[in-house]
Amino acid sequence: MRLIELRSDTFTKPTPEMRRAMAEAEVGDDQYGEDPTVSRLEERSAEVVGKQAGVFVPSGMMGNLCGVLAQAERGEEIVLGDMAHIYQNEMGAFTVLGGVSSRLVPNGRGLPSLADIGAAIRPAAGMFPRTALVCIENSHNNCGGAAITAEDTRRVAELAHSHGAKVHLDGARIFNAAAALGVDARELCAPVDTVQFCYSKGLAAPVGSILCGDRETVIGARRVRKVLGGAMRQAGVIAAAALVALERMRDRLVEDHVNARRLADGLANLPGIRIDPSAVATNIVAFEVDPAWMDAGAFQKACAERGVRLSRYLGNSPRLRAVTHLDVARADIDAALGIMSGVVSAGRQPVAAAD
Numbered sequence: 001m002r003l004i005e006l007r008s009d010t011f012t013k014p015t016p017e018m019r020r021a022m023a024e025a026e027v028g029d030d031q032y033g034e035d036p037t038v039s040r041l042e043e044r045s046a047e048v049v050g051k052q053a054g055v056f057v058p059s060g061m062m063g064n065l066c067g068v069l070a071q072a073e074r075g076e077e078i079v080l081g082d083m084a085h086i087y088q089n090e091m092g093a094f095t096v097l098g099g100v101s102s103r104l105v106p107n108g109r110g111l112p113s114l115a116d117i118g119a120a121i122r123p124a125a126g127m128f129p130r131t132a133l134v135c136i137e138n139s140h141n142n143c144g145g146a147a148i149t150a151e152d153t154r155r156v157a158e159l160a161h162s163h164g165a166k167v168h169l170d171g172a173r174i175f176n177a178a179a180a181l182g183v184d185a186r187e188l189c190a191p192v193d194t195v196q197f198c199y200s201k202g203l204a205a206p207v208g209s210i211l212c213g214d215r216e217t218v219i220g221a222r223r224v225r226k227v228l229g230g231a232m233r234q235a236g237v238i239a240a241a242a243l244v245a246l247e248r249m250r251d252r253l254v255e256d257h258v259n260a261r262r263l264a265d266g267l268a269n270l271p272g273i274r275i276d277p278s279a280v281a282t283n284i285v286a287f288e289v290d291p292a293w294m295d296a297g298a299f300q301k302a303c304a305e306r307g308v309r310l311s312r313y314l315g316n317s318p319r320l321r322a323v324t325h326l327d328v329a330r331a332d333i334d335a336a337l338g339i340m341s342g343v344v345s346a347g348r349q350p351v352a353a354a355d
Helices: 016-024 036-048 060-069 093-098 114-120 150-162 174-181 185-189 215-227 236-248 250-268 296-305 330-346
Strands: 053-057 077-081 101-105 131-137 166-170 194-198 209-213 284-289 319-323
Touching: 016 236, 036 053, 036 209, 036 236, 053 060, 053 215, 060 093, 060 131, 060 166, 060 194, 060 209, 060 215, 093 101, 101 114, 114 150, 131 150, 150 166, 150 185, 174 185, 174 194, 174 250, 209 215, 236 250, 250 284, 250 319, 250 330, 284 296, 296 319, 296 330
Parallel strands: 077 101, 077 131, 131 166, 166 194
Antiparallel strands: 053 209, 194 209, 284 319
16 A cells, blocks of 8 residues: 655655765764764855854754744743744743743734734833743744745844844744745845754755854854753764755755645545635645544544545644645645545535425
8 A cells, every 4th residue: 555644744755865965974073063064054054044154953843942042041931823833832842941931922824913923022121021032933834834925024023123032933844935935045034033944844854953043143052952962973964964955855845835735626625624725835735624524533544544644733623734745746646635535425424404
């Protein structure tokens, strides 16, 4: 049985070019700043997003945590959307490990409103925690892969900066957002102080993320990385694959977006499925299974048994997620739609209205 993996773009396998680069990587001790491949990756990554410096980390969660704790001190506060990955999916790490509290605002369709952000920023005086940081996300995972424009990002940054707060961008899939909007990633990152992005998601590297910003902030982030146990040794072995991903994979992301839209259009024609295909902007397809038709968990399980793996949002939500990536071709999308059509057809039929 052919397995169609749609749970996440983190399931991609390294390409032959990545494997060769890993085998041939020039390495040193990264904790001492002596791994030349890691250094090249950090310099090139910072250049690609228009920042001064970068620090290589094992995961996006660690990158976000380094970004937050390098800019917010214990007892201070960050403002972020209620659907932010940093809040929903990262185990409260900034509070547990950094003593930083959160002030949540509604996420809307991906970016909180300026009015809500402005109202959440604490006044400088008084018995309040200082608002040190505003965190935003692009593309936005829990909001169905929504892509946030450079202009909207600029407005948020101007508001935050006017109150003395900095801005951190969780850009795990920033290149998906850039591809969807038809702009350079530098434009999307220019207004913010720090940005984290992943090599192991849309870019299809096996492991790794990076935090980029000004040199002083990145020096502080390196100290946070050390506290978290994230300092590495001959990390050039994995940095080499990330370099290939950075240079080779950005231009092909539009293929994933085309496949995602094809999947969304097909799902819209299935009974019991709720989806707005026009809202699918990147490689994330979020949809709901009508509880009156069948349970979302039962749908997910039945699809998996037939060879299509999906993920589920936030526990018992009727909302499911499919993510396209390098290892999913157009033929896989068509096959997945055929399987899902069979599952909904076999599901509990809606009760007919009484005459």
